[in-house]
Amino acid sequence: MGHRAVITGIGVTAPGGIGTKAFWNLLAEGRTATRTISFFDPAPFRSRVAAEIDFDPEAHGLGPQEIRRMDRGAQLAVVTAAEALADSGLEQGDLDPHRVGVTVGTAVGATMGLDQEYRVVSDGGRLDLVDHAYAVPHLYDYFVPSSFAKEVAWSTGAEGPATVVSTGCTSGLDAVGHAIELVRDGEVDVMIAGASDAPISPITVACFDAIKATTARNDDPEHASRPFDGSRNGFVLGEGSAMFVIESLERARRRGAHIYAEIAGFATRCNAFHMTGLRPDGREMAEAISRAMDEARTDPADVDYINAHGSGTKQNDRHETAAFKRSLGEHAYRAPVSSIKSMVGHSLGAIGSIEIAASALAIEYDLVPPTANLHTPDPECDLDYVPLTAREQRTDTVLTVGSGFGGFQSAMVLRSVA
Known part of the structure; x- marks a missing residue:
């Protein structure tokens, strides 16, 4: 099997708080972060609840140009990768960039950006033929999910293999699964791996409404997500990102890194x-x-x-x-x-x-x-x-x-x- 792959850095941006510490505190205390959708008017929809993040990209170090260029899902990935890298104790200057890879999982890519921009170029849906003159300059980046891996690679200085894995709701597992194979095979020294999705948009809500997969328990958002309970009636849509620094066990021990777990x-x-x-x-x-x-x-x-x-x-x-x-x-x-x-x-x-x-x-x-x-x-x-x-x-x-x-x-x- 080659090298053993271990996690030495964790970053999480999730509903209920920004950062790994806030995320774990929420879980340990059994608190819920589900609420009525506030990103848009949910009144026309069957399911009107979601787990949203109170996320200000500027407060987390992203500049105006980066915010304009990146969809919210990419912003979450970049901020979360920075936390994971800092948590690992690694400095970019200590790494051979060609030996650092990136893999990012996402199910729906830049859905929020595409949804917002379609409303602009179609004049709120009134134009059958959209007017490209009103599009943001980086609309193509919203169209291609590979932009998530590109942004994380740019922000971390990684010049090794960069990949997006999109296998629906298993993307976050499968992306990390791909990363550990590269570490085990010795193709890289370090992988920055994880997943990001920001799908809380009208088109996503409409898609799940159509198949009645999401809950219609709109009168009690805090208690709407009820896995394994006899009264459950669908899932609550959420958003978030988790990224990891993954390296070989030998390398982690050699540099005295804190090891969370072996995958x-x-x-x-x-x-x-x-x-x-x-x-x-x-x-x-x-x-x-x-x-x-x-x-x-x-x-x-x-x-x-x-x-x-x-x-x-x-x-x-x-x-x-x-x-x-x-x-x-x-x-x-x-x-x-x-x-x-x-x-x-x-x-x-x-x-x-x-x-x-x-x-x-x-x-x-x-x-x-x-x-x-x-x-x-x-x-x-x-x-x-x-x-x-x-x-x-x-x-x-x-x-x-x-x-x-x-x-x-x-x-x-x-x-x-x-």
Whole structure:
């Protein structure tokens, strides 16, 4: 397998607070960051709640030209990557830029920028033939998701491989999975990897309204996201970014770096079944879990905590529960499981990386985040979902999983390094 890949820097920009410390405090306290949408008038829509970030790019070091050039999703990625790099203790001057790579996951790219600019060039939708003269000069950057990786590479001075991974809601897991392969193979010294999405826009809300995937619990935004609860009725849209500094274990030890966790195993599968549907037996997710554990040389009994996808749709939560039982056997009933989407919503492609951050911090602090708003479990979801309150326990090995439209199923194993 080559080098062992470890996380030495974490950056998080998520609902409820900017920075990794604020993010972890929110999870540890079991607070929710879901509210009525404020970015635009949500009145015409079926689902009018989301997990928004109170984010001021200028306050976080971005200049007027950068703010004009970058979509909000790219801004989140750049600010979050800077936090991860600072947290790692690495200085740009200490690195060979050709040996530093970037990989960024995103499900919907520059959706907010494209949505806003379409309203401008179409004169609020009144023009069938849009007028390009009113477009911002950098509209092309909104059109191509590769601009996210470009912006992170420019801001960090990385001149190695730069990639965008877009596999729907597993993008954040898959981007980090790609990064660890480059580290293991010795293709790079350091990877700056993670994901970013800022999808809270009219077009995104309309898309999920059409298939009734998001919750219509608009009268109680704070408690609208209810994974595994019998009263759940869809997910709450969110936004955010998590980025990591990933390097080999040998390199990290040599420079005396703080190591959060080793990324010991990763696997992904596709069910080739349905665009939005899932088989109830959870077979494809179970296969990804088993393969990731095999790669990590981890037995089911070693798993101390499962960070679930836990979107809060009836189909996903039951599918996922079945996958845990299928892959972990009787240990599925003993391992605590929780969904942080109950607190920070579902930020599509970014959430997989945000959940990796939660998993690494669970190892760091020996604390399992709770599933907020879980009062009456669905009888078909009969595992230990850590309702309402975080749980202190020894946490050395964490399994984190993701499931995405199109049939994507990904799993990752993180563990402590002695």
